[in-house]
Amino acid sequence: MLNHKRPTIDDVARLAGLSTATVSRFINGSAVVSAERAAKIKAAIQELHYTPHLAAQMLASNKTRAIGLLLPTISGAFFAPVLRGVETRAIEKGYSLLVHSTQAQAQNAAGKGTFKKILAEHNTDGLLIFAASVDATELSRLHSIGFPVVLLHQASPKEFSLPAITVENKNGVRALIDHLIEDHQRRRIVQLRGPENHDDTYWRDLGYRQSLEAHGIPYEADLIETGGFNTEQARQAMRRILTRGIHFDAVFAGDDESASGAMMALREAGWRIPQDAAVVGFDDLNLAEHLTPPLTTVHSPIEQVASEAVELLVKQIGGEAVPAETLLPTYLVRRNSCGCS
Amino acid sequence: MLNHKRPTIDDVARLAGLSTATVSRFINGSAVVSAERAAKIKAAIQELHYTPHLAAQMLASNKTRAIGLLLPTISGAFFAPVLRGVETRAIEKGYSLLVHSTQAQAQNAAGKGTFKKILAEHNTDGLLIFAASVDATELSRLHSIGFPVVLLHQASPKEFSLPAITVENKNGVRALIDHLIEDHQRRRIVQLRGPENHDDTYWRDLGYRQSLEAHGIPYEADLIETGGFNTEQARQAMRRILTRGIHFDAVFAGDDESASGAMMALREAGWRIPQDAAVVGFDDLNLAEHLTPPLTTVHSPIEQVASEAVELLVKQIGGEAVPAETLLPTYLVRRNSCGCS
DNA sequence: TTGAAAGCGCTAACAG
DNA sequence: CTGTTAGCGCTTTCAA
Numbered sequence: 001m002l003n004h005k006r007p008t009i010d011d012v013a014r015l016a017g018l019s020t021a022t023v024s025r026f027i028n029g030s031a032v033v034s035a036e037r038a039a040k041i042k043a044a045i046q047e048l049h050y051t052p053h054l055a056a057q058m059l060a061s062n063k064t065r066a067i068g069l070l071l072p073t074i075s076g077a078f079f080a081p082v083l084r085g086v087e088t089r090a091i092e093k094g095y096s097l098l099v100h101s102t103q104a105q106a107q108n109a110a111g112k113g114t115f116k117k118i119l120a121e122h123n124t125d126g127l128l129i130f131a132a133s134v135d136a137t138e139l140s141r142l143h144s145i146g147f148p149v150v151l152l153h154q155a156s157p158k159e160f161s162l163p164a165i166t167v168e169n170k171n172g173v174r175a176l177i178d179h180l181i182e183d184h185q186r187r188r189i190v191q192l193r194g195p196e197n198h199d200d201t202y203w204r205d206l207g208y209r210q211s212l213e214a215h216g217i218p219y220e221a222d223l224i225e226t227g228g229f230n231t232e233q234a235r236q237a238m239r240r241i242l243t244r245g246i247h248f249d250a251v252f253a254g255d256d257e258s259a260s261g262a263m264m265a266l267r268e269a270g271w272r273i274p275q276d277a278a279v280v281g282f283d284d285l286n287l288a289e290h291l292t293p294p295l296t297t298v299h300s301p302i303e304q305v306a307s308e309a310v311e312l313l314v315k316q317i318g319g320e321a322v323p324a325e326t327l328l329p330t331y332l333v334r335r336n337s338c339g340c341s
Numbered sequence: 342m343l344n345h346k347r348p349t350i351d352d353v354a355r356l357a358g359l360s361t362a363t364v365s366r367f368i369n370g371s372a373v374v375s376a377e378r379a380a381k382i383k384a385a386i387q388e389l390h391y392t393p394h395l396a397a398q399m400l401a402s403n404k405t406r407a408i409g410l411l412l413p414t415i416s417g418a419f420f421a422p423v424l425r426g427v428e429t430r431a432i433e434k435g436y437s438l439l440v441h442s443t444q445a446q447a448q449n450a451a452g453k454g455t456f457k458k459i460l461a462e463h464n465t466d467g468l469l470i471f472a473a474s475v476d477a478t479e480l481s482r483l484h485s486i487g488f489p490v491v492l493l494h495q496a497s498p499k500e501f502s503l504p505a506i507t508v509e510n511k512n513g514v515r516a517l518i519d520h521l522i523e524d525h526q527r528r529r530i531v532q533l534r535g536p537e538n539h540d541d542t543y544w545r546d547l548g549y550r551q552s553l554e555a556h557g558i559p560y561e562a563d564l565i566e567t568g569g570f571n572t573e574q575a576r577q578a579m580r581r582i583l584t585r586g587i588h589f590d591a592v593f594a595g596d597d598e599s600a601s602g603a604m605m606a607l608r609e610a611g612w613r614i615p616q617d618a619a620v621v622g623f624d625d626l627n628l629a630e631h632l633t634p635p636l637t638t639v640h641s642p643i644e645q646v647a648s649e650a651v652e653l654l655v656k657q658i659g660g661e662a663v664p665a666e667t668l669l670p671t672y673l674v675r676r677n678s679c680g681c682s
Numbered sequence: 683t684t685g686a687a688a689g690c691g692c693t694a695a696c697a698g
Numbered sequence: 699c700t701g702t703t704a705g706c707g708c709t710t711t712c713a714a
Contacts, residue, residue, distance in 0.1 A: 008706095009707065020685090020709090021709080021710080024708065024709055025684090025709090025710095028709080031684090034683065034684090053708070055396045055399030055405065055706085055707080058396030058399075058708090059709090060690055060709040060710080061690085061709055062690070064395075064396065074424045075421035077418070080415055083442075084416070084442070087415075087440075097439070098437055099428075100438075101424075122347075122394065123395050264631060286573075287572075290573060290602075350693095359701085361701090362701060362703095363699085365692065369693080371694085373699070374699075378699090393691085394690085394691050394692070396692090397706090398693075399692090400707065401691075402692075
């Protein structure tokens with residue numbers, strides 16, 4: 001397909017009048033090369049437009065220089081900053097990025113008997129695994145072969161330890177609900193929970209409960225529904241709440257996308273926000289400030305989690321030890337959907 | 342890092358009592374292997390948990406079995422179906438997917454003098470290039486070395502021919518504007534244009550103009566603004582229109598995300614949709630039916646474009662000829678934001 | 683610091 | 699249909 005054969009390291013070595021080994025050392029910085037020869041090599045590389053053949057490097061070094069990102073799905077506003085953070089940092093570190101949404105595979109694998117691991121130790125040096133992307137068996141297998149892994153928005157299984165990074169869910173929600181109760185006198189606060197078995201769901205719920213408890217407000221099952229961290233699901237959940245005909249004066253939607261869905265359902269039913277019910281979210285995605293009214297929420301450093309995760313993974317690949325758990329701080333962002341002006 | 346050395350094709354061959362060549366043939370289906378031996382090989386592979394070493398395959402075959410997807414950015418609701426379509430089909434075809442948003446790189450490369458081609462012929466077998474992701478020079482270079490490329494939502498440069506795939510923008514918009522004029526008696530229709538130098542922008546504008554012309558309505562520069570296919574930009578563009586104090590009774594927002602922004606701006610200003618102004622979009626993203634009111638728009642088969650693009654690319658990689666241009670049909674979706682009930 | 687040379691695991695002639 | 703074998707382009711001992 002290509003017109004000219006691409007230049008090899010041998011071509012460079014020949015042109016520079018040196019051995020391939022020296023060129024290789026120069027390229028990888030794996031040993032000091034005399035300044036004089038380094039210059040020659042650099043010139044030869046430029047002249048030939050030489051780029052190392054990745055596959056050959058991999059084969060010889062037994063490294064892929066690629067990291068894999070496993071996501072449940074790539075849809076949704078939430079994953080944009082995740083991808084951005086991961087990609088930017090990965091490139092910076094000289095790794096290429098393989099992205100795979102396990103949901104896409106599930107659709108695909110249905111019908112076939114085979115379960116092929118599209119992203120694993122055979123084509124990456126390490127894996128970034130987002131909550132709900134792979135099952136415990138695979139996690140355990142990766143751990144057992146000592147393969148570098150970082151878990152995002154997901155705690156390590158109890159049986160063994162895999163480095164995990166996430167945000168301060170509980171305290172964030174705590175501040176959020178405190179604000180609703182203390183500054184806006186709301187007491188009947190609906191919660192639209194995220195997906196079950198999702199750690200964020202667990203901790204956000206806990207923050208919600210603790211705030212209620214601290215203010216002497218009982219936890220009421222009637223006020224709880226599952227929004228699934230998803231606009232459409234949240235919209236329907238909100239409708240179900242509305243159908244119950246129960247009294248409430250605020251909605252904690254689980255995340256911003258859910259908040260958007262909750263607002264739709266509320267508005268359809270003729271409710272005014274925040275007069276009839278305050279609505280708050282979590283994440284502080286771009287969309288938050290563009291909702292009507294602008295959404296009060298908890299700022300979550302999503303992109304930073306992503307880029308820090310890459311950092312942790314690369315360290316592991318390099319054989320360094322990394323902290324078992326990293327928790328990035330969150331903070332309350334007051335806009336208008338809570339009643340602030 | 343790994344405990345056990347991974348099995349090689351030699352281990353499989355030894356266990357099966359055959360040659361590596363036969364095993365290789367079986368794995369790649371590159372020649373017929375007798376049923377009896379095939380069974381033996383299959384068993385050996387299972388027993389050893391053998392997976393081919395990708396780098397070795399690449400090096401020996403001079404193929405990467407990876408395709409690259411170049412996007413301007415991964416943010417935005419629009420790209421979710423693109424990614425889904427590409428990934429699903431790529432996996433199906435046995436290719437892995439490398440994603441790169443050129444915007445992320447631009448941020449990164451700023452400051453450095455180097456421009457490294459993160460995705461190109463050295464690490465992929467072919468490239469899927471979305472509109473506005475790479476410049477003409479790089480396109481020309483890829484073409485000159487005969488590297489497989491498919492352009493998405495972007496026409497081939499005039500100087501040479503690269504296969505391109507996109508949707509029927511013009512006729513879609515034509516039907517949309519016709520609907521506004523004929524069925525809802527709108528005559529002063531604002532257009533929020535997409536980014537300049539974007540082919541979709543050009544064709545959508547043409548559809549808009551042709552519909553106006555067909556109905557004897559003059560094209561008025563005052564009614565035109567740039568929405569950039571982006572919620573926030575569109576919102577601001579809409580505000581600018583509003584500031585002009587001119588009369589209008591409908592808004593063609595360029596795409597659905599822009600429509601969402603336009604709606605926000607209109608609502609802020611106290612306009613009712615569709616009574617005071619109809620609002621219509623393009624794409625028919627998931628969000629369209631969830632806007633208030635549900636958005637009348639043009640359905641664009643985004644995911645299908647993506648998966649068809651993979652198909653075209655894989656064909657090229659296989660040395661097959663492919664059509665220079667592929668245009669997928671669009672159709673009008675009437676919901677309520679146009680005034681339909 | 684440098685060079686020579688032995689592979690890394692696999693594919694693809696080539697010969698049978 | 700099957701086996702033998704020569705590389706693919708690079709990294710990495712081992713000696714010098």
